[in-house]
Amino acid sequence: MRPGTGLISPQFFLRPVAEVARDLLGQHLSHEKVGLRITEVEAYGGSSDSASHARMGRTARNAPMWEAGGRAYIFLCYGMHHMLNLVAGPAGEAAAVLIRSCEPVAGLETIRDRRGGMDGPALLTGPGKVAQALGLDRSFNGHLLHEPGGLELHTGEHPRAILAGVRVGIDYAQPGDREALLRFAIADSPWVTHRTSLRPMR
DNA sequence: TCTACGATCTTT
């Protein structure tokens, strides 16, 4: 199957969340005319991960996390940025993958308009920018990614090499979770944040 | 109700 041609099935998400996160690198997100290739992700476990929104149990905000994998979990951060997560694992596990950075594949004009005319890596490096470029807000919370016509996930080209590092912005987490290597990025991609804290995977 | 703060981004 050629890159960007196949819709990814919900079964893709029914695996350990770190594995799902790594395999999401290189896959394509599309919404209307905008197409993005995923270049950086973070894995968040269930209620046992003190860095995860699931750490306080089921709440109104994190409800989509507790559903079966294959849907979107979107929340508002710092009162102004929307974060796109893809829920992983079976219902009740509450794991999710944060999409942190992407490379533009289609709809560059639309992306630039939404991003205030920016260009270069600053255009799509960072989770708030990804949701903004795709035109997403919380009305997409719980959206099923395998349903045609909305926000979709397609097969892309798997990366040659992958980098790993600690997750960003989780100083509130317990020591063990804080140091876990659950951030992944495509090696040699310019569409990556905090490059210096990433190392090649064995 | 009230308060504190966040899986961020931009400008200074």
Place this chain on the structure above:
DNA sequence: AAGATCGTAGAT
């Protein structure tokens, strides 16, 4: 280094 900006969670 700090301001923008508001929903959420926990406290009152």
